[in-house]
Amino acid sequence: MRLRVREEVGVAREGEIVVAGVPMAAGETGPFTVRDPAGAVVAAQELWRSGGWVALAFPVTLDAMASADLTVGTGSGAAPARAATAVADGDSVLLDTGRVRATVRPDAFDPLGGLAGLRENRVQLVDGDGVVHAATSAAVRIVHSGPLLARAEVTGRYGTSWAFAATVTATAGAPHLDVDLRLINDTDGEEAAVAEWAAVLGTAPISGGLCGAFDAAHRSTGPFTLRHRGAGHARGIFATSEVSGGSDWTDASSPGYHDRWEWAELHGRQGTNWVIAETATGPVTVVVHRFGENHPADLAVGGSAVSVRFWPRAAGELRFTQGAAKTRRVRVIEGADRFGGLRLDHPLVGHPLDPAGAPSILPYLPERYPNLEAHIREELFGWYQSGQSLGFHDLGDSVQGITTGPRTGYSANNEHDALYALALHYLRSGERAYFDSASAYADHLCDIDLIHHSTRNAFEAGGVRAHGRAHVHYVRARTPSGEVWSSIDTGHMWTEGLVLFGQISGEQRYLDAARQIGDCLIRLHGIGWTRPEPGPRNSGWPLIALTALARATGESSYLDTAAAIARQALKAQTADGRWLMRLGLHDDYCAWQNAVLLTGLANLLALQDDPAVRAAVAAGCRSLVDLGRNPDGTFIYLQRFDYRWANRSAQIREALALGFDLTGDERLLAAGLQGGGRWYRPRGAAPALSNDIAEWRGHLPFLARAHDAGLLTDLREA
Structure with missing residues (x-):
């Protein structure tokens, strides 16, 4: 089976872990291997099988705007250079990418405390009466234990309020963790009100914060917020968010940025879905998946925290139907990564070139x-x-x-x-x-x-x-x-x-x-x-x-x-x-x-x-x-x-x-x-x-x- 992977936004990928479904040939049982365009076996992890398909995770390295055709077959696979692990430790789960670690515990939810520069992290729901409900974990289980993807699933509640669920993913060799956060309205009324839903990532005092769009980057010494309320065009290269606040702004763009003209719609101080907090213990990058498309949303940096407001209080009351849910993904990167937002919103995906067994x-x-x-x-x-x-x-x-x-x-x-x-x-x-x-x-x-x-x-x-x-x-x-x-x-x-x-x-x-x-x-x-x-x-x-x-x-x-x-x-x-x-x-x-x-x-x-x-x-x-x-x-x-x-x-x-x-x-x-x-x-x-x-x-x-x-x-x- 041939599988094509394309890089289509202009950001080079180094060993990015791709997750793709592959149709299996009739009667094939595996184990499955993935070979790169040169025929060399690369590391692969089988995630599940379903109805003639197998889900595989494997690393791909691509230049910007390049593509590669890989082959999925059978035989012995290669071991990963760096392995991700999920290990049970009593009621907790220890996650390790090979570069960063975290512990997911059945108590106050904070799976990011192991990342340099972060401390006192919390996820919270503010109800219509203004009461703050912190997310707590009642149960933690391992979904995947590695070697390329290690994943833990968490269930619990926002205090005495709505149901809480989360998935924390460690990716082999990555300097980041991905956290999928979910709120579920399981209250007894037909609907319920929320004033705010947010993740607050505590840091050492922040001396400067960066935001930007593509090659442009701006640094502020004072607190600022990326705000998206849905105004304007929300998809495509001109989809940027309002930058509010900040002080002593300076240019921090990529080398050569000012040597090129750009479209007028990208002029000025604009941001997308990422911020970098600069602290004495090192920079931390926070990226929010589909930030602008999920408006209203805020991403704020300053003081001693980066705040991700999935539903900002300033947007007014959110009324949510009983039984409805919402899931948002955040990537927290140890270090500075100006293109982490593009990588999160546009991960590499696989396209089966000859999907035998797929619909005609x-x-x-x-x-x-x-x-x-x-x-x-x-x-x-x-x-x-x-x-x-x-x-x-x-x-x-x-x-x-x-x-x-x-x-x-x-x-x-x-x-x-x-x-x-x-x-x-x-x-x-x-x-x-x-x-x-x-x-x-x-x-x-x-x-x-x-x-x-x-x-x-x-x-x-x-x-x-x-x-x-x-x-x-x-x-x-x-x-x-x-x-x-x-x-x-x-x-x-x-x-x-x-x-x-x-x-x-x-x-x-x-x-x-x-x-x-x-x-x-x-x-x-x-x-x-x-x-x-x-x-x-x-x-x-x-x-x-x-x-x-x-x-x-x-x-x-x-x-x-x-x-x-x-x-x-x-x-x-x-x-x-x-x-x-x-x-x-x-x-x-x-x-x-x-x-x-x-x-x-x-x-x-x-x-x-x-x-x-x-x-x-x-x-x-x-x-x-x-x-x-x-x-x-x-x-x-x-x-x-x-x-x-x-x-x-x-x-x-x-x-x-x-x-x-x-x-x-x-x-x-x-x-x-x-x-x-x-x-x-x-x-x-x-x-x-x-x-x-x-x-x-x-x-x-x-x-x-x-x-x-x-x-x-x-x-x-x-």
């Missing part, structure tokens, strides 16, 4: 389909720069684009699994913007949309919010014990993207979140919520989620529940192959909802053959083509007179592709090609939103079949 999607063929590829690229950067939401609550998600009526301002909450489409796009193209967008969406799903705690309904924990203002909207729902208010809906519980991106990125937390959703779906099946009611998608999306989890984990509970859902769905299929849904006084037909269910059934067939399911998919696909279209060939959204627009949902294409695999009937491909460019979002429209990106989960597999059959032509140039 259209290859990246810009020379053959230049207009199609230009359309895809235009949509990507319309999404990345303007369509994907930013901010403490919203980063990673997207609004639905509705500007009138009761759904104005609703968030998308991963509508139609945009995350899955982003992961597919990254697999085929290697475009880093897709990876970063998917990472932000996955983090958002794991924090804001996932329900971490619920006193409203016992079955809700582990589910994901459907959508709404501030990502939550409660509606009446029926259960065997009566009506309840709930914010989840089985027609909106998308999980496949978390599974696939977890496998690509090598990040276990995404797979863990997907399992929580799957376990919730099993509970929802028990109360009858996975029947094809009120629409076929209420069976289809659970089938897609559970089959993805069954592939990834091999656990029978997911496959058994999927098979039970399929049996329910087959009982509701009409003699002509369709599934109907009640609208008012009429049982109506919706092509795209039928397509979602057909996709789920086809995914189940790929795991276990069942003649009844096979016949149902074949009949359902025939009905899509024969009964699901208007006379002009467009697909039926609904047959009611007021909903009879031409339905070009790419989820129909996804079902047609899988139906073609099953039946070989080229009419399915012809039906999905009819209409040409009208299948795609119009060029030059408003910025792409979550639903627009999600369409590619259907386009890419369908176009692959059409390409292989010799039926695909390029889009006409607009």
Whole structure:
């Protein structure tokens, strides 16, 4: 397996540890080795295996803006030059990178006391009444013990307030520690207020502090703060934060900086996501991951502390829904590192070049389909720069684009699994913007949309919010014990993207979140919520989620529940192959909802053959083509007179592709090609939103079949 690693922001990397998922060849069991471009074996650490993928950590050295193709194979590996370790010491865990050390204890949370220049560190939550709650650790466990990554996981509370969790990572040979801090609202009320959430890193008296952007750096002898409130453009090279305060400012820029002109937008005193505190015991660099994108946020230096205010008191009250969480990452570096912020925000990632076993999607063929590829690229950067939401609550998600009526301002909450489409796009193209967008969406799903705690309904924990203002909207729902208010809906519980991106990125937390959703779906099946009611998608999306989890984990509970859902769905299929849904006084037909269910059934067939399911998919696909279209060939959204627009949902294409695999009937491909460019979002429209990106989960597999059959032509140039 070949894996490409690119450096794309202009900062050289020396032995940077890369974490990447790699598809395993069929029947391969390892152990796995990584070879550099010269064929030499480099150190590698296996982190986990899941559904035909293995997550590996390995070092890569790259010049700025360079790339390297590595090879993953089997055999004995090389030992690391410097090893990271995690060792239990009673109830504590000792972490060591080979250069810096820390002890994580089950008491007041301070994993950074071992770093030179730091003392009396604390993480705290200030509630709406102004009471300060310090983070305390109740339990500490080792997740990875080295040799390249050593990691400890901590759980506890913010005093008597909200739940606390953290992950502390030691990286072999690094002069830094990474700390992921999480707050979880597990209070009993519907929402709770926070005045401030911060990490205060105590230091020796600070004689000077630095901040800056790229080659520019500024030194102050007085306290100053980087502030980001979301004003201006929040992504790209011009995304800098306001520098407030300071005194006796002097220039501390890189050599040669003033010999070059720069863009006017970068003139003046600006900062990004890092500060350096200069003390008598040496400099300390503090970097905040995605600082500007998670606004409002402050990063202050001065006196005897560096303060990271994830939610600053000056921003007003934060009202947080019960069950929601937020995770922020801080890197603390022993020494001065002006480019540590770029390294943290833009780590090296791996791109599988020939991912055997990955979903079958259209290859990246810009020379053959230049207009199609230009359309895809235009949509990507319309999404990345303007369509994907930013901010403490919203980063990673997207609004639905509705500007009138009761759904104005609703968030998308991963509508139609945009995350899955982003992961597919990254697999085929290697475009880093897709990876970063998917990472932000996955983090958002794991924090804001996932329900971490619920006193409203016992079955809700582990589910994901459907959508709404501030990502939550409660509606009446029926259960065997009566009506309840709930914010989840089985027609909106998308999980496949978390599974696939977890496998690509090598990040276990995404797979863990997907399992929580799957376990919730099993509970929802028990109360009858996975029947094809009120629409076929209420069976289809659970089938897609559970089959993805069954592939990834091999656990029978997911496959058994999927098979039970399929049996329910087959009982509701009409003699002509369709599934109907009640609208008012009429049982109506919706092509795209039928397509979602057909996709789920086809995914189940790929795991276990069942003649009844096979016949149902074949009949359902025939009905899509024969009964699901208007006379002009467009697909039926609904047959009611007021909903009879031409339905070009790419989820129909996804079902047609899988139906073609099953039946070989080229009419399915012809039906999905009819209409040409009208299948795609119009060029030059408003910025792409979550639903627009999600369409590619259907386009890419369908176009692959059409390409292989010799039926695909390029889009006409607009």
